[in-house]
Amino acid sequence: MNTRQHLESISGIEYDRVLNVEQLKVVKDAEGPCLVLAGAGSGKTRVLIYRTMYLLQQGVPPSSICLLTFTNKAAREMTTRIEKHLGSVPEGLIAGTFHHVANLFLRRYSHFVSLPANYVIIDREDSLSILRTISKTVFPEKEISPEVIQELLGLSANTSETLKNLITTRYQHFSSLIARMETIQDAYNKRKRELGVVDYDDLLSFWLKLLSMQVPGEKISKKLLYILVDEYQDTSRVQALILYQLARVNKNIVVVGDDAQSIYSFRGATVQNILEFPKIYPDAKIFYLQTNYRSTPDILNLANSVISHNRYQFPKILKSIKTSGVKPVVVECYDKHSECAFVIKRIKELLKEVKPSDIGILFRSRYQSAEIEIELNKLKIPYVVRGGLRFFEMAHIKDIIAFFRVYQNPKDTLSWVRILNLTSGIGKSSIDKIINFANEKGNIDEILGANEIKLFASARKGWEHLKGILKGLKEEQKISGQIDIVMNTFYKAYLEARYLDAAQRIADIEGLKEISVAWKNAEEFVSQTSLQEHFRGEIKQQDNPLILSTIHQAKGLEWKIVFVIGVCAYHFPHNLSCNDFSGIEEERRIFYVAITRAKEDLYITHYLSDPRNFSYRKSIFIQEISDNCVEQWKFD
Numbered sequence: 001m002n003t004r005q006h007l008e009s010i011s012g013i014e015y016d017r018v019l020n021v022e023q024l025k026v027v028k029d030a031e032g033p034c035l036v037l038a039g040a041g042s043g044k045t046r047v048l049i050y051r052t053m054y055l056l057q058q059g060v061p062p063s064s065i066c067l068l069t070f071t072n073k074a075a076r077e078m079t080t081r082i083e084k085h086l087g088s089v090p091e092g093l094i095a096g097t098f099h100h101v102a103n104l105f106l107r108r109y110s111h112f113v114s115l116p117a118n119y120v121i122i123d124r125e126d127s128l129s130i131l132r133t134i135s136k137t138v139f140p141e142k143e144i145s146p147e148v149i150q151e152l153l154g155l156s157a158n159t160s161e162t163l164k165n166l167i168t169t170r171y172q173h174f175s176s177l178i179a180r181m182e183t184i185q186d187a188y189n190k191r192k193r194e195l196g197v198v199d200y201d202d203l204l205s206f207w208l209k210l211l212s213m214q215v216p217g218e219k220i221s222k223k224l225l226y227i228l229v230d231e232y233q234d235t236s237r238v239q240a241l242i243l244y245q246l247a248r249v250n251k252n253i254v255v256v257g258d259d260a261q262s263i264y265s266f267r268g269a270t271v272q273n274i275l276e277f278p279k280i281y282p283d284a285k286i287f288y289l290q291t292n293y294r295s296t297p298d299i300l301n302l303a304n305s306v307i308s309h310n311r312y313q314f315p316k317i318l319k320s321i322k323t324s325g326v327k328p329v330v331v332e333c334y335d336k337h338s339e340c341a342f343v344i345k346r347i348k349e350l351l352k353e354v355k356p357s358d359i360g361i362l363f364r365s366r367y368q369s370a371e372i373e374i375e376l377n378k379l380k381i382p383y384v385v386r387g388g389l390r391f392f393e394m395a396h397i398k399d400i401i402a403f404f405r406v407y408q409n410p411k412d413t414l415s416w417v418r419i420l421n422l423t424s425g426i427g428k429s430s431i432d433k434i435i436n437f438a439n440e441k442g443n444i445d446e447i448l449g450a451n452e453i454k455l456f457a458s459a460r461k462g463w464e465h466l467k468g469i470l471k472g473l474k475e476e477q478k479i480s481g482q483i484d485i486v487m488n489t490f491y492k493a494y495l496e497a498r499y500l501d502a503a504q505r506i507a508d509i510e511g512l513k514e515i516s517v518a519w520k521n522a523e524e525f526v527s528q529t530s531l532q533e534h535f536r537g538e539i540k541q542q543d544n545p546l547i548l549s550t551i552h553q554a555k556g557l558e559w560k561i562v563f564v565i566g567v568c569a570y571h572f573p574h575n576l577s578c579n580d581f582s583g584i585e586e587e588r589r590i591f592y593v594a595i596t597r598a599k600e601d602l603y604i605t606h607y608l609s610d611p612r613n614f615s616y617r618k619s620i621f622i623q624e625i626s627d628n629c630v631e632q633w634k635f636d
Helices: 003-011 021-029 044-057 072-086 098-113 124-138 146-159 163-170 172-195 200-212 214-223 237-246 297-307 336-350 366-379 395-408 413-422 428-441 444-449 457-475 479-498 502-518 522-538 581-595
Strands: 034-038 065-069 094-097 226-229 253-257 285-289 329-335 359-363 383-385 546-550 559-564 598-609 631-635
Touching: 021 044, 021 285, 034 044, 044 065, 044 072, 044 226, 044 253, 065 072, 065 098, 072 094, 094 098, 098 200, 098 214, 098 237, 124 146, 124 172, 146 163, 146 172, 146 200, 146 237, 146 479, 163 172, 200 214, 200 237, 214 237, 226 237, 237 253, 297 581, 297 598, 329 336, 336 359, 336 366, 336 502, 336 559, 336 598, 336 631, 359 366, 366 383, 366 502, 366 546, 395 413, 395 457, 395 479, 395 502, 395 522, 413 428, 413 479, 428 444, 428 457, 444 457, 457 479, 479 502, 479 522, 559 581, 581 598
Parallel strands: 034 253, 034 285, 065 094, 065 226, 226 253, 329 598, 329 631, 359 546, 359 559, 383 546, 559 598
Antiparallel strands: none
């Protein structure tokens, strides 16, 4: 379809009919630098699409419009909806993720940044392969894994922070490794240049470098008459710098976002980008989209009240198009087990009237859903965990359980392989010898007491260490204490060296300890955790499953009924954020995102007795809630 046909398709759009007053103002008046503060459920994507079509209708060439999104899914949604209105995507329209658009420009101007025109983009696995080779010589003792190095390099690139500063401020336990990490960074960049390849983070770094140059940067910026950006609250420092350079000539930039939903600082996003937009562009227009199409007035009253406690924000009041609803409920439970009992009891009642897919169970941290998963399995209620594995399928949980399994059943070959692979110094041939020996003996006491396996010195040292852990399990009676033995003897250090999210994995294992009090002994613990896999196979995949999700994974989604569980001190806000003012504000934004996922019915649960830290305090977020915003229930 040519430009004229596109214009004919657009001319039939009745903007006054399809857009509300707030949206229409953005579509028609967003000239110059503009900040569109789009509250939850206010139709921000709709505004960007209609703004794009309005510009085309005004005769702006498609190749002079740049529409930037964060995910491939969002990019597809926008281009698909434009195509639906116009019959096809206008030829030349620049639309896609930051990385996609970066690649378009770098292909054209690669020589300015000393890249070969035919450079190859390597994926994470290829990048990891290069880093593995380099790190073998720099870290022969494996103090840090190539996977963690890769994540740190990526975070450094996206935040525009040096590796040294990043580690010093966020990951102090790696401080002693900074010099060697910088050596790896230099070697990695050199190797990529030799191979003529770039990784995903390089796309943004080289694009910024290109745009910052006088000749190509000004040429690109001059060509782009209009820049439209989705989810601006999720931009990183490097992305904000890219946008500034893109808009430096024409300064027609519209960024759409919601500071109240900025919750991805752990990925390198910074809320400061959206908060400081009016400082960067003093003449910026600010538009507000505050009409919410999702939730009842009662839910929005609570959401507005919650976010009002944040000091650094653009104040806004969401208004519902719905006329009535029921008040959200804050449910006080005695402990985690009674909280689980309440949620399951209420779900059973609700399922008489709604489908499982109408219900979302949201939580701050992954471990908070474990006990609910067990009960859903027992009741054969179909569910899926959004964006991840079920609790008992996660690698670190399976690692811990594997120690108990080999102790209970020394012929469990799969579990032996799992824990032997975790043990330093033990290679494949030693694993085979140990497993054969374990099968011959068949008795854990004989295995731990014998010394007749012939192993190399490094493997023998690892085997003796592992035997010490298994002996400790025998001496300790409490399951939580047995888990502590595994953690404190080596597994905590193992996680910290290999995963950047080690703190969250450790918290998951703390959650496993918490629910382990429900089982009488290790044998029952192994039996019941093994049953979780059995239940999964027994429940056939069904349509309309109930959803369990971390709040981060739930952003952008909605359910008729939402449970936000575990809103307790040290759990939510996350204990790692409690001493940091900006951290508390982000945690409150996470809570706000959870609340605004609910369309009709909302339950917020907390408990008073916590076996992990004996805290009897409510979350500060519960304390901040006004009595007139919610109903208060108690469940024992």
